[in-house]
Amino acid sequence: MTCTANELLAVMGARALRDGITVFAGVGAPLMATALAQRTHAPTLTMMMEGGILGPSFKPGDLPISTNEMRAAYHAQMLPGISDAFLLAQRGFLDVGFIGGAQIDQYGNVNTSVIGGYDRPKVRLPGSGGANDIISLCREVMILTVHEKRRFSERVEFVTSPGYLSGGDSRRKSGLLFGGVSRIVTTLGVFDFEPESRRMRLTALHPGIAVADVQANTGFEVLVSADLATTEPPTDKELDILRMLDPKRQFIG
Amino acid sequence: MTIAPKEFDFQVARLRLERKAKSASEKLTTLEAAAARVNDGDHVAIGGCLYSRTPLALIWALLRRRPRGLTLSRNLMSYEGEWAVVAGAADKLVTSWMGIGLPWGLSRIQREYVESGRLEFEEWSHLALGLRYRAAAMGVPFLPSLTMLGSSLMDVGGSKTVECPYTGETLHAVPALFPDVALLHVHRADRFGNGQIDGYPHMDADLARAATTVLMTAEEIVSDDEIRRHPDRTVIPGFAVDALVHVPYGSYPHECYGRYDAEPAHFTVYVDGIKERGAAGVTDYLERYVYAPRTHADYLALFDEAARRDAAARARMLTT
Numbered sequence: 001m002t003c004t005a006n007e008l009l010a011v012m013g014a015r016a017l018r019d020g021i022t023v024f025a026g027v028g029a030p031l032m033a034t035a036l037a038q039r040t041h042a043p044t045l046t047m048m049m050e051g052g053i054l055g056p057s058f059k060p061g062d063l064p065i066s067t068n069e070m071r072a073a074y075h076a077q078m079l080p081g082i083s084d085a086f087l088l089a090q091r092g093f094l095d096v097g098f099i100g101g102a103q104i105d106q107y108g109n110v111n112t113s114v115i116g117g118y119d120r121p122k123v124r125l126p127g128s129g130g131a132n133d134i135i136s137l138c139r140e141v142m143i144l145t146v147h148e149k150r151r152f153s154e155r156v157e158f159v160t161s162p163g164y165l166s167g168g169d170s171r172r173k174s175g176l177l178f179g180g181v182s183r184i185v186t187t188l189g190v191f192d193f194e195p196e197s198r199r200m201r202l203t204a205l206h207p208g209i210a211v212a213d214v215q216a217n218t219g220f221e222v223l224v225s226a227d228l229a230t231t232e233p234p235t236d237k238e239l240d241i242l243r244m245l246d247p248k249r250q251f252i253g
Numbered sequence: 254m255t256i257a258p259k260e261f262d263f264q265v266a267r268l269r270l271e272r273k274a275k276s277a278s279e280k281l282t283t284l285e286a287a288a289a290r291v292n293d294g295d296h297v298a299i300g301g302c303l304y305s306r307t308p309l310a311l312i313w314a315l316l317r318r319r320p321r322g323l324t325l326s327r328n329l330m331s332y333e334g335e336w337a338v339v340a341g342a343a344d345k346l347v348t349s350w351m352g353i354g355l356p357w358g359l360s361r362i363q364r365e366y367v368e369s370g371r372l373e374f375e376e377w378s379h380l381a382l383g384l385r386y387r388a389a390a391m392g393v394p395f396l397p398s399l400t401m402l403g404s405s406l407m408d409v410g411g412s413k414t415v416e417c418p419y420t421g422e423t424l425h426a427v428p429a430l431f432p433d434v435a436l437l438h439v440h441r442a443d444r445f446g447n448g449q450i451d452g453y454p455h456m457d458a459d460l461a462r463a464a465t466t467v468l469m470t471a472e473e474i475v476s477d478d479e480i481r482r483h484p485d486r487t488v489i490p491g492f493a494v495d496a497l498v499h500v501p502y503g504s505y506p507h508e509c510y511g512r513y514d515a516e517p518a519h520f521t522v523y524v525d526g527i528k529e530r531g532a533a534g535v536t537d538y539l540e541r542y543v544y545a546p547r548t549h550a551d552y553l554a555l556f557d558e559a560a561r562r563d564a565a566a567r568a569r570m571l572t573t
Contacts, residue, residue, distance in 0.1 A: 028355060050379065051302060052453045059571075065354045068302040068329065068453070069508055069515060070571035079453040082302060082328060083383030090380070090399055113376060118409060124367040124374065126359060128406060129329060129350035132378035136400045160376075162403040174403030175414065175423035 003234050004253035005187045007242055008206065009144040010036055011234040012185045013098070016142060021095040022046045024134050027064055027072070028251050029144045030098030032242055039241050048094060050130040052085040054078035060245050086130065089137035092178070097138030099131040101145050103156050106200050106220045108163025108181035108193060110135070110143070111156035118158065128160045135161040140182035147186035153219040164198035171198070188214050190231065194223055204229040256411040256428050260296070260385075263394045266431035269465045273495070280446040280469075280497040284549055287468045287496035288314035291323075291434050298386065298432035298464055299327040300457040301504065304353065304515045306450075307333060308438040310470050310503040313552060315436070316340050316543050326432065328382050328456055331507070332523065335362040336543070338372055339535040345373040347410075347430075349382050356517070357524045362532060375410050377401070381427050383456050388429035389463030397424040435464035438503045439489065440512065442471040443479070446494030449486040452510025452572065458488040468496045470503040472512055502553055502561065514567035516560065 003011070006029050013033030017023060019042040025034045026049065034047050035058055048054050051068035055077030058064075064071035073079060080088070088094060102125050103111040112131060116122030135141045145151060163181045164171045171180060180198075184191040190204040201223040202214055207230060215222050246252045259265070288311065291297060297315075301307040312333050325337055326347035334351055337343035339362060351363045351374075366372035377385065378401045388396040397415060401407060402425050407414075415426040437457050442448040448469060450457060461467050469489070474497075480487060503509070506516035526534030546552040553561070 051305070052455065062571075065356060065517065066303050066305075068305045068455070070452070070510060070568060073453060073510070074571055081454040081458075082456055083380060083387055083459065086380035086383065086400070113405070118405075120370050121368055124359075124364045126352045126363070127348065127350040127376045128378045130379040132349075132404055132406060133380040133400045136378075136402065136404075137380075159403070159405045165403055171403060175399070175425070176402050177399065177422065 001234070001236050001239050003239055005146055006032070006251065006253040007234060007239060008187060009033070009185055010242055010252065011238045012190060012231060013142060013144050014040065014238070016183055016185070017042050017045060017096060020044045022048065022093055024048050024089055024094045024097035024138055026050060026067055026098060031063065032245065032251055033098070033144065035245055036238060036241055040238065048085055048088065050082065050085065052080050052082040054080060054085070058245065061247050063246060063251060086133050086137065089133065092139070094138045095140065097134035097141045099134050099141060099143055099161060101143055101151065104143065104145065104152055104184070105156045106154060107165060107167050107198055108143070108184065108200060109156050109159045109165060110161040110163065111158045113158045113160040115157070131161045135163070135181065136176055136179065138179055140179060143181060143184045145184070145186055147188040147217050149217045149219055152217070164193060167198040188217060199223055201225050202228065204231050206231050207233050260430050261394045261428040263392055263429060266389065266465070267392055273465065275492040277445050277491060279444050280491065280494050281444050281474065282496050282498060284310060284314035284498050284500065287311065287498050288318055290466055290468060290496060291315055291320060293320055294322040295433040296324045296326065297434045297436060298460050299325060299333065300435060300437035300455065300460050301507070302455040303329040303331050304507040304520070305453070306438050306455060306509055307331060307504050307507040308436040308470055309333065309505065309507055310438070310498070310500040310549050311436040311468055312336070313543055313549065316342055316539065326382070326430065328379055335360060335535055336539060338362060338366050339532050340539055345375065347375040347377070347382070349377050349379040353520050353524070357520060361527050362535060365532065376406060377410055378406060381425070383459070384427040385430035386456055386459040386463045388427060389431040390459040393429060395426040395428050398427050399424065401425050430463065432460070432464040434466045434468060435460040437461060437467065437469045437489070438509070439469060439471050440509070441473040441475045442469065442497055443475055443477050443491070444497070446489070446491035446497045447480050447487050448489035448494065449480070449483070450488055454488060461489045461493045467494045469494050470498045470500040472501055472503060472509060474499045500549060505553065505561065506556065508568065511572040512568055513561065513564040514571065516564060
């Protein structure tokens, strides 16, 4: 079966989630990835959403547009409030968090605030929302994003959500004692961060994609892992579940 | 950037609160009288989150008074922020994110006003803004946290770090935010202002404790006995509330958990107006929905009654 960009991201995101963990996820591809994992290999995974929602169930065909609405809270286990939900992450209860990113640099820093100066920006973006909190407080963070050259730039001029800052141990030195970006899943491949430099490193390519394609669509030099792998394409079963959850293709495209 | 001491001065905030009337008496009043308690230049914190339990009836009444120089804060700012800015009521917004949601794209009003230097936009992380309200609710000048450290957001609002006196680690000293006014919409309250919320509580309980003046609308005014039957559900103490107004559909066309669903189709019509005419689209909307209707009932009458009933049916379906 051929699939859309969002389906690919959801499937690759889902496969990276182990059973038994807790996941902080927003709407769109992260929600699809988490819901898919729960319905395949991770039945004991618990999800939390930014609206202060723990253990939502989701009604197929009626998925939430925001994390703060009744569709997100459908058959949830607990509604602790927004600050208290984030504080569960600060305490260390949340294993994996998902965020998106308008602009991402080679250290996994994300900018969703401004292009060109804070006070009089060229482009004012919506802002952090909970992304900064998720990347600061979860044990590890996964970024799901379309792979475009304008998204992956050498430096972000504004760090809305800190990845590894300027690399090395700079994240820890800033006071961020825990967590970090463990994985970036794009429409071209999968990346981790080289342990020393903390620079983004290609670990797997999606079928039919070459390293040169990744480099051509990235605004900085792409490190390539010595044991570069190729991902298995989404299975019919995975895609069927995603399409059952979102029959109107609002989120899977 | 430095924070105005007014925002975190816990002693001044406490003295303001000590002077506030706290009698367990009737708080019921009109939207007009409630909104009249907001002064030009006030910091107004808005309850709910995004398009959930937004105190739209209070915002409607407030904007009709044509206030000036307000600062509005909200954990996730929806288009009520656009209204206040285009109406000339607010010149500063404090939030972690602004927009409606993915299907509606970036806020064109946020872009236009911030990019042209006409709007001060102070960004915090979602939790950091929540902790600002919570610190104020607790009556302390800051709360230590592990969030926002290392990010450029630290410079935007004038955040400081503190060395932990026990472990020596660097912590974010999230400054308290004591708003002048909080606007809240809840499910039910007795006439003394003891308020109960169904579903997700958002940050409303903290806002009610943090602000000097609390203006609240409720879907339903219930008896003293009814509140006393379920005191565990009361999250806002009556003595915190200064004005209470009975407003069914007080968040509509935003949602109210279990009562009515949001109306995304209405958001699309609103955003289409902005796509076609820019800020004039908002001005036209305000003229039709805020300034023209003389009462909140007139405002609600602008929406199809069958649509409202359907929104109520969807809400029941999603919460049972």
